Amino acid sequence: xxxxxxxxxxDLEIRTLVADYLxxxxxxxxxxxxxxxxxxxxxxxxxxxxxxxxxxxxxDGLTLCRNLRANSNxxxxxLSARSDMIDRVLGLEMGADDYLTKPFExxxxxxxxxxxxxxxxxxxxxxxxxSVRNYQFSGRVLDMLVRHLLLEDGTLVVLANSEFRMLKLxxxxxxxxxxRDWLAQTLLSREIDALDRTIDxxxxxxxxxxxxxxxxxxxxxxxxxxxxxxxxxxxxxxVTTNKIxx
Numbered sequence: 398x399x400x401x402x403x404x405x406x407x408d409l410e411i412r413t414l415v416a417d418y419l420x421x422x423x424x425x426x427x428x429x430x431x432x433x434x435x436x437x438x439x440x441x442x443x444x445x446x447x448x449x450x451x452x453x454x455x456x457d458g459l460t461l462c463r464n465l466r467a468n469s470n471x472x473x474x475x476l477s478a479r480s481d482m483i484d485r486v487l488g489l490e491m492g493a494d495d496y497l498t499k500p501f502e503x504x505x506x507x508x509x510x511x512x513x514x515x516x517x518x519x520x521x522x523x524x525x526x527x528s529v530r531n532y533q534f535s536g537r538v539l540d541m542l543v544r545h546l547l548l549e550d551g552t553l554v555v556l557a558n559s560e561f562r563m564l565k566l567x568x569x570x571x572x573x574x575x576x577r578d579w580l581a582q583t584l585l586s587r588e589i590d591a592l593d594r595t596i597d598x599x600x601x602x603x604x605x606x607x608x609x610x611x612x613x614x615x616x617x618x619x620x621x622x623x624x625x626x627x628x629x630x631x632x633x634x635x636v637t638t639n640k641i642x643x
Contacts, residue, residue, distance in 0.1 A: 399423040400445035400514060405435045405461070406476065407453055411499075415448065418503045419510070432456040444471055446510060449493070451477035459491050466492035470544055472513045472558045474506075489598050492557035495585070512586045517558055532568040533632040535616060537607060539564060546606060554606050559584065564603050567617060567627040576624035600625055 402424045406412045409430070416426040427442060429435040431453055438444065447465075451458040462473050475493040489496065494513050497506060532539045536549035544561050546554040556564065562584055566575065577596045581589040589595060601611060609616040620626050 399425050401425045401427065401442060402510065403427045403429060403435065403438055403442075403444045403447045405429045405432075405447060405453070405458070406450040407431060408450070411450075415503070415506065419507065422507055424510075432461045435461065439469075439471075446472045446474065446513060448474045448476060448506070448510070451475055462491040462493055466557050467555065470556070470558055470561070472517060474509055474513060476501075486594070486598055489559070489595060490602065492559070494557070494559050513558075516562060516584075516586075528635065530634045532565075533634070534568060534571070534627075535629045539568060541565075548608055556606060557602075559599055560603050560606055563599050564607070567603075567625075568631050571627045571629065571631040574620050574623050574626050580624070 399422075402419055404412050404415050404419075404426065405428075406415075407430045412428050412430070416428055420426050427438050427444065429438050432455055435447075435449075449458045449462060453461070456464075458475060458477075462475065465471065465473065472494045473492065475496045476499055477496070478499040495509050497509060529541050531541055538547040539545075539561075540547065544556055546556055546564070548554060563580070566580065566583065577589065580596045580599075581587060581593075584599070585595065600617060603609075604611055604614055604617055607616060616627060616629055618626055618628055
């Protein structure tokens with residue numbers, strides 16, 4: 398059984414072409430022409446990833462993505478016919494995991510979908526699996542099971558997949574400099590140039606979610622010409638489970 402992909406686009410031709418291509422690659426496809434149909438599909442099926450067009454009638458893709466992030470961690474690949482950087486920034490700000498500009502090659506779409514799914518699935522190997530139950534830092538707790546962040550005042554924060562993955566990288570490597578290039582390769586599976594602000598934007602979003610002052614951050618600091626560093630110590634609570642090979 399392949400993963401369930403939902404294509405949300407008001408262009409019937411694009412939906413059909415993308416759906417036919419991804420079906421040939423082994424995925425199960427669902428289609429929606431607007432946000433109303435998207436919500437209906439999500440209520441009826443377990444969707445693994447959403448390919449979401451930015452420009453939709455009624456509620457646009459940005460609004461739908463923001464609403465989705467309020468209570469769901471389903472990964473989102475945003476599509477847009479506009480190549481402006483502001484559209485990419487807005488899409489990532491609303492919680493999209495990646496962004497692709499139309500027109501695009503189906504093979505590139507497939508590669509980006511597989512990269513996103515591979516990052517969020519990452520099955521463990523070995524018989525005895527030691528996994529982190531939660532990370533504790535500066536009075537905050539990141540729960541690895543439900544992927545929620547608990548702040549000092551008891552506020553529960555829902556994280557987008559991209560925000561969760563980035564915060565996890567910092568918590569796994571506290572008090573070490575993480576370069577922009579390394580973060581891009583690890584999180585996006587691609588290189589970035591000096592003008593690409595994708596990683597900087599994601600760091601800004603993580604700072605916001607953990608309650609770090611963007612104007613004078615104390616937890617995740619910018620290390621000039623090097624990258625970013627989580628300044629606080631981190632405590633890991635681990636659990637060990639037995640994985641039986643058959």
